[in-house]
Amino acid sequence: MSESSSFILDDQEIPFMPGQSVMQAALAAGVFIPHLCYHPEFRPHGSCKLCTVKINGRPATSCTTPAAAGMEVESNTPEILDKRRTLLQMLLVEGNHFCPSCEKSGFCMLQALGYELGVVAPRFSLLYPARPVDASHPDVLLDFNRCILCELCIRASTEVDGKFVFALSGRGIKKHLVVNAESGKLADTNFSLADKAAQVCPVGVILPKRKGFAVPIGQRRFDAAPISAHVDEFKPVAPGERP
Amino acid sequence: MNAPRKLKVATTSLAGCFGCHMSFLDIDERLLDLLEFIEFDRTPLTDIKHCGPCDIGIIEGGVCNAENVCVLREFRANCKILIALGACAVNGGLPAQRNHLDLRDILAAVYVTEEGLVPGTQIPNDPELPLPLNQVHPIHEVVNIDYFLPGCPPSGDAIWKFLTDLLTGHTPRLGHGLIRYD
Ligand code: SF4
Ligand code: SF4
Ligand code: FES
Numbered sequence: 001m002s003e004s005s006s007f008i009l010d011d012q013e014i015p016f017m018p019g020q021s022v023m024q025a026a027l028a029a030g031v032f033i034p035h036l037c038y039h040p041e042f043r044p045h046g047s048c049k050l051c052t053v054k055i056n057g058r059p060a061t062s063c064t065t066p067a068a069a070g071m072e073v074e075s076n077t078p079e080i081l082d083k084r085r086t087l088l089q090m091l092l093v094e095g096n097h098f099c100p101s102c103e104k105s106g107f108c109m110l111q112a113l114g115y116e117l118g119v120v121a122p123r124f125s126l127l128y129p130a131r132p133v134d135a136s137h138p139d140v141l142l143d144f145n146r147c148i149l150c151e152l153c154i155r156a157s158t159e160v161d162g163k164f165v166f167a168l169s170g171r172g173i174k175k176h177l178v179v180n181a182e183s184g185k186l187a188d189t190n191f192s193l194a195d196k197a198a199q200v201c202p203v204g205v206i207l208p209k210r211k212g213f214a215v216p217i218g219q220r221r222f223d224a225a226p227i228s229a230h231v232d233e234f235k236p237v238a239p240g241e242r243p
Numbered sequence: 244m245n246a247p248r249k250l251k252v253a254t255t256s257l258a259g260c261f262g263c264h265m266s267f268l269d270i271d272e273r274l275l276d277l278l279e280f281i282e283f284d285r286t287p288l289t290d291i292k293h294c295g296p297c298d299i300g301i302i303e304g305g306v307c308n309a310e311n312v313c314v315l316r317e318f319r320a321n322c323k324i325l326i327a328l329g330a331c332a333v334n335g336g337l338p339a340q341r342n343h344l345d346l347r348d349i350l351a352a353v354y355v356t357e358e359g360l361v362p363g364t365q366i367p368n369d370p371e372l373p374l375p376l377n378q379v380h381p382i383h384e385v386v387n388i389d390y391f392l393p394g395c396p397p398s399g400d401a402i403w404k405f406l407t408d409l410l411t412g413h414t415p416r417l418g419h420g421l422i423r424y425d
Contacts, residue, residue, distance in 0.1 A: 092334075093334075096340075096343075097334075097424075098330075098334075098336065098337070098339075098340060099330070099395070099424035099425040100330060100336070100337070100395040100424075100425045101337075101340075102425070105424070105425045106425070111424055114422075114424065115419060115422045115423070115424075118416070118417070118422065120333070120391040120392065120393055120417070120422065121327075121333065121383065121388070121391035122333065122334050122381060122383065123383075125384050126334060126335060126339075126380075126381060126384075128335075128339065128342040128343060128378065129343070130343035131343075217425075223420075225419070226419045
């Protein structure tokens with residue numbers, strides 16, 4: 001296979017290596033595609049749909065679609081941006097996202113993408129689900145109110161930590177994150193702050209205790225520049241570095 | 244030359260903390276520039292009690308009781324453009340953090356079972372008091388809202404950018420640093 005394979009993304013030629021997804025090739029080329037469940041160190045999950053693009057006129061998730069030579073990919077179009085805004089609005093109304101009291105505020109990908117795409121209104125009715133927090137673990141707080149079901153913690157705990165601490169349970173709107181212990185409590189698992197699963201949540205669910213609001217407003221991850229300017233942080237890692 | 248008619252602006256705080264109004268005042272001396280183009284109708288700044296026909300209505304806070312609903316409907320009936328200002332108006336904000344609790348339990352916790360209450364304290368039920376709603380609602384769930392400006396509170400700069408965009412006939416665009424949910 002030649003090294004000169006490329007596809008077109010919004011009028012820009014994007015080179016790719018065999019095996020790369022459209023998302024990986026775009027990020028490697030410095031073009032940001034909004035995403036929540038994609039993580040450079042994990043196999044794609046394809047669940048949040050935020051990375052949806054049109055490939056040769058048909059919608060597809062860019063994190064799961066292998067790049068192919070000559071593809072024509074649309075990402076930054078009014079139609080697709082509008083669909084992404086709708087997805088963000090649905091995620092925001094389904095949980096309880098009260099950013100002023102969230103320790104992840106300023107570091108949160110859901111919030112940063114809302115800013116990036118200009119989401120100012122909830123548009124839908126808010127669900128206000130009742131989701132009690134789990135503060136049982138000595139070092140980590142779980143605030144389920146903000147879970148977007150991306151399964152990154154599940155993938156990390158299973159594939160990297162080998163611990164199977166998290167899982168999803170229920171169906172449809174009742175689907176929710178559970179802790180794999182008879183009591184359902186994090187304290188009754190072998191979860192540790194050093195686990196990969198403690199580092200990957202894109203939103204404010206898995207939070208280290210006694211660290212909240214340590215970084216002042218103005219110096220937080222997404223304060224200075226929008227998430228699209230952080231594209232380098234999402235570049236694919238070399239296959240050898242994969243878990 | 245005749246100056247163009249000044250736009251009439253009304254503001255109110257429903258289930259909010261007046262922080263958004265304080266932030267509005269944080270536009271500082273730009274308020275004087277603004278007053279070249281607008282005049283206030285009902286607002287906590289003028290103490291006018293009811294809203295007359297207005298061009299722009301600005302609502303801080305969500306809807307937590309029956310009076311909030313009446314005031315919000317009065318604004319919608321009188322204002323050509325209605326703006327949700329701040330987190331509480333946009334998504335319920337802090338007051339809505341009670342929404343997963345039973346209202347009776349909350350009132351009992353404050354007025355009946357709380358330690359150190361004066362003996363005989365009861366849940367207030369004076370007919371003058373507006374009835375609390377079971378849940379706090381963002382205002383777009385009650386009336387149609389034309390524009391949303393999130394933030395807790397939105398900064399003075401965000402409010403200034405938003406209003407100057409609007410007054411110059413543009414769709415308000417906040418941009419990075421001014422669009423904030425916290
Ligand atoms: S998880 Fe993100 S969007 Fe949700 S409350 Fe926290 S900062 Fe806001
Ligand atoms: S807790 Fe975080 S990482 Fe785990 S599924 Fe929920 S949003 Fe994803
Ligand atoms: S990032 Fe592709 S579906 Fe979530």
